[in-house]
Amino acid sequence: MSTPSPRTTPAEPGTEPLGTEPLDTVLARATTAAESARRARPADRARWLESVAAALDAAAARLVPVACRESHLPEGRLSGELGRTTFQARLFAERLASGALDDIRVDHADPHWPMGARPDIRRTTVPLGPVLVFAASNFPFAFSVMGGDTVSALAAGCPVVVKAHPGHPELSRLTTSIATEALAAAGAPAHLLQLIEGERTGADAVQDHRVKAVGFTGSTRGGRYLFDLAVSRPDPIPFYGELGSTNPVVVTPAGWAERPADIAAGFAASCTLGAGQFCTQPGVVFVPDADAFFGSLPPLTAGPMLGERIAAGYAAALDDLAARDRVCTALRSPGEDGHPDIALLRTTTDAVLADPSLITTEVFGPASLFVEYGDLSEVEAVLAGFEGALTGTVQGGDTPDEDGRRLLDLLAGHVGRVIWNQWPTGVTVSDAQQHGGPWPSSTAPRTTSVGTAAIDRWRRPVAYQNVPADALPRELRDQ
Amino acid sequence: MSTPSPRTTPAEPGTEPLGTEPLDTVLARATTAAESARRARPADRARWLESVAAALDAAAARLVPVACRESHLPEGRLSGELGRTTFQARLFAERLASGALDDIRVDHADPHWPMGARPDIRRTTVPLGPVLVFAASNFPFAFSVMGGDTVSALAAGCPVVVKAHPGHPELSRLTTSIATEALAAAGAPAHLLQLIEGERTGADAVQDHRVKAVGFTGSTRGGRYLFDLAVSRPDPIPFYGELGSTNPVVVTPAGWAERPADIAAGFAASCTLGAGQFCTQPGVVFVPDADAFFGSLPPLTAGPMLGERIAAGYAAALDDLAARDRVCTALRSPGEDGHPDIALLRTTTDAVLADPSLITTEVFGPASLFVEYGDLSEVEAVLAGFEGALTGTVQGGDTPDEDGRRLLDLLAGHVGRVIWNQWPTGVTVSDAQQHGGPWPSSTAPRTTSVGTAAIDRWRRPVAYQNVPADALPRELRDQ
Incomplete structure (x- = not known):
């Protein structure tokens, strides 16, 4: 938290200082x-x-x-x-x-x-x-x-x-x-x-x-x-x-078999939207094959960040997460002209079981941590100990199979909104909307x-x- | 808070120690x-x-x-x-x-x-x-x-x-x-x-x-x-x-003019019900004429208290409140055979304005503090600064006059349940019931x-x- 920026321009009509009363x-x-x-x-x-x-x-x-x-x-x-x-x-x-x-x-x-x-x-x-x-x-x-x-x-x-x-x-x-x-x-x-x-x-x-x-x-x-x-x-x-919220996304085997291009394109857009500066940004993605996922991605681009303080916070959080044991940097595309780096990190379900904070540490910006799994049961074991998030997403096949149903049900115990085959960014305002979830979200x-x-x-x-x-x-x- | 009482009787069937697992x-x-x-x-x-x-x-x-x-x-x-x-x-x-x-x-x-x-x-x-x-x-x-x-x-x-x-x-x-x-x-x-x-x-x-x-x-x-x-x-x-909750009751001038016997009898029953050991016990009563009110009361009786710890807590809280500046004891009927004293204290709106804690200090037992007022506006000034309670009661005339309406509306800003011409004890279980209110209740x-x-x-x-x-x-x- 910092002090307000000094005002650098003279007051326009309608912008006279309003926050100065005792x-x-x-x-x-x-x-x-x-x-x-x-x-x-x-x-x-x-x-x-x-x-x-x-x-x-x-x-x-x-x-x-x-x-x-x-x-x-x-x-x-x-x-x-x-x-x-x-x-x-x-x-x-x-x-x-x-x-x-x-x-x-x-x-x-x-x-x-x-x-x-x-x-x-x-x-x-x-x-x-x-x-x-x-x-x-x-x-x-x-x-x-x-x-x-x-x-x-x-x-x-x-x-x-x-x-x-x-x-x-x-x-x-x-x-x-x-x-x-x-x-x-x-x-x-x-x-x-x-x-x-x-x-x-x-x-x-x-x-x-x-x-x-x-x-x-x-x-x-x-x-x-x-x-x-x-x-x-x-x-x-x-x-x-x-x-903060890390908004886990689980790509199921059926999802990856049936909709790989959709999922990769959807992720690329959601990860970088607004330079990743959304509380619903998909910060953690479970995939059956990380290399194949990275190979399917379109080029990632992100606009500038909101300000220097947030950009510095993002860089520090990203560097910290990337330096953790058993976390590798799969992609780090350097930002130019003051734009942020875009980063994809990767780890394994074993590493998350050993250090659950890997998937609850929010990195506020265009970065996501990929967790590669061998079998969905590993993801379920990891999520059973997950603290909480605003959203949880299942990217499955064209229709929900047993895996998809089980994951939706599991995520409902840990998040405020569960999503099927869409992405968590873009929160509509309506009567049924729920934006909130268990601590720390x-x-x-x-x-x-x-x-x-x-x-x-x-x-x-x-x-x-x-x-x-x-x-x-x-x-x-x-x- | 104290430790559990030691068990003094041998376990009957169905009363084996259940609270002993780690x-x-x-x-x-x-x-x-x-x-x-x-x-x-x-x-x-x-x-x-x-x-x-x-x-x-x-x-x-x-x-x-x-x-x-x-x-x-x-x-x-x-x-x-x-x-x-x-x-x-x-x-x-x-x-x-x-x-x-x-x-x-x-x-x-x-x-x-x-x-x-x-x-x-x-x-x-x-x-x-x-x-x-x-x-x-x-x-x-x-x-x-x-x-x-x-x-x-x-x-x-x-x-x-x-x-x-x-x-x-x-x-x-x-x-x-x-x-x-x-x-x-x-x-x-x-x-x-x-x-x-x-x-x-x-x-x-x-x-x-x-x-x-x-x-x-x-x-x-x-x-x-x-x-x-x-x-x-x-x-x-x-x-x-x-x-805790002090559950203020306001007896309006019309209430006292039209229903004095009802009100006095209702108070006597509600104050002493269950030896006053209810979170909805009427602990503070605003009256236009305290002497007349006390003179109208039937004899007050109360059963024994729940236990020695609560009886001791009651006695201490009562003594403390009775010893405050500008608080007098109007009636203290000594309890016999381990029953509690029944006590009616009295003070004035001026005293409460000087020390608002007088009407937010719960005395858990058969005691109430009477606040005598000259004009209802004094009561309104006192209640405007009142923290909060589970209930607030207006004892008015047969139908609500302007005073009654104003007080109901005022109390709704400070309590969870407002009551007209009934008493706060006896909380029914229903769909519309509300038992809760602003801090400290x-x-x-x-x-x-x-x-x-x-x-x-x-x-x-x-x-x-x-x-x-x-x-x-x-x-x-x-x-």
Whole structure:
């Protein structure tokens, strides 16, 4: 973790420093906003989100160039990501307005309930209060200021304080400025969205009693540090950390026999997409014949990385993994013009059984570790001791055979999303999506940070007992 | 926390020491059981629970006398509690068998999904794995070996290791013995339910990597100690602690004008029920006229406490609270024959504003702190700074007036269950029940430890992407 980059360009209109108010002021404002946000109806919250989505779309021509300059990601990718981001806000808005995100249970009074007469009990949810969101570097729109954590928290009725990622400070300020204007125009409470900057300020906020939950997307090291702060408070709070993941892929014998070209091409694209800077990048691939696999690969290319800090972290992690016992470098294609090396390492199932950390060490960039197996039972033995990941993929034949079924079932015990004959990168936003998994991929395996179920992280149930209809929250009344 | 009581009676048949296997053996067995339990269908799990419920009911004549002897609770209460316990197991069984506890989301493939073509994604849940449950002292059946934590975890498909409460060791062993026999008879995996004893063993288990989640019901101090262990692991795990709660009750001016006798009688019963040893005992009561309230009370009586340790803890906590600045003892009726003192303390809203801990300090026993107010706005100012509780109650007039509505709404921001004109003790088991709330009443405010929603604590979502129908878990297939 580092300090924010110094600003090197004069402020443009709409990019005035937003992250400079004292933390105490920011959190006092968030606490006030929480009271209004809690009382707002779902339809109101939907309007806020729609207003922000429209404003961000309308400002694409201002936003995307700043994102390109700060993230070094290509314009097409960033335009697409902005589209994903505003789609996501609109999806929450639509689901809020339709009532699909309500979580309601009603038990009418029942004098004959077997354990004794039951009072009328009706359960709904209330927002947790001010939420702190740590933005990620690798999705300057979709996991940053107005990303999934923020829109799901706003949908739940929580004010959001975003800790800007130092990799794109100007974009963070510009996005915040556009979003807060749009929120005001839609009648949202003042200070529903605020920006803070600086690692120290972020860590202080995690420990402040006015913050009621934290969302984080980033490294295991940084996430663990903040998780420890959150759970060590006198009043511990939920910490939703989406951390590192190695996303194992198993190529079955049938898969390699029936679909070798498909699999090789699919891997090449998924491994290097976004210069490998995705939490769902396929970092570990089990193959029956590594030489044949490498021989089938198309040329691999990757764009520049997000920044120097991430590039240096990638190089160091790659060198460390490559230097481990019984790990060989099968391919290392030197990057030019500041692009990263692309690397394919290889090892054996025996080596992984001896050192399971080989397949849980995330190398954030365009590199994958190939584990060659003789028999699938070796892979199953290795995966039985696997900690956890966001995703697990089976590349099988055209239809699932016994091997494929067994592996899907095995992986379901260790990951949040199992995939058949597709690749883990490219995480759609939908109602059934699950982005989260057992430690170390997440600090909260029961939750998702992508998809509409993400709203559940920011609210808690409240039951109303024996409350007359006209004093109940509207959504709990009969009809 | 103390060590288990030494066994003073020779073992009866069915009470042979169950908690004496080495922890390593217990957890290895639980890990093996987890694989089978995960694959069992909901209907199978339902049969296991029904079998246990029937066996416990059939053994009531053996169980209840042991419970009476160890807990000092009256026979009628314990028979009723056993009924509650087996009802609870049957309710989970019924809901499992009907599919009501499935948590399924299906997104069919959609080439026109606005953010880009969407693959087929279907989400279900998988059990977390072996679960550790710390039994409570005050419900020797309903929050102990086969209590709500255990049955909800078994319903989710998790093996359970119960840490016996030292207050009722014989009953814990007998219950385990009857339950494990019933599980075996119903074809459940071996070692699905196991018992361990001893504080040190329990703490060791919390830190063992094979334990995937912990349920706890008990004191804030003990719960916090174990919570800290769980979240400090190299692989932190969910810790569901149901801790102390003061359960504020607000008697509004209209309530006191219209229903004084009802309210006084209701308070007297709720305060002293079970010798006040309930996590929902009304520990703090806001009243417009304390003298009038005390003058309206019927005689207060309480049975003996669960054990000497709890009685001593009660006496110390009561003395401590009574000795605080601006707290007076309005009534202290000395207990005879080992029964506890019953105590009513009083203070003012000003005193609470100066020291908010006055109303968050749980005194576990038949005592309540009365806070006299001049105007309801004082109560609202106090409650705005209130940390959290399991319940919050408004005792209003016959129908809710503006005061009543405002207080219900205010309390909903601080508690898990709001109650109108009833009392917080007597927590029904149902689908809409919520037993949990903000810290310090719970370490996991988003969950409940009572009611069918308790199952969600022990399972996590898994999404299946692009998996052909015949390789999907049964519940995810179309139709």
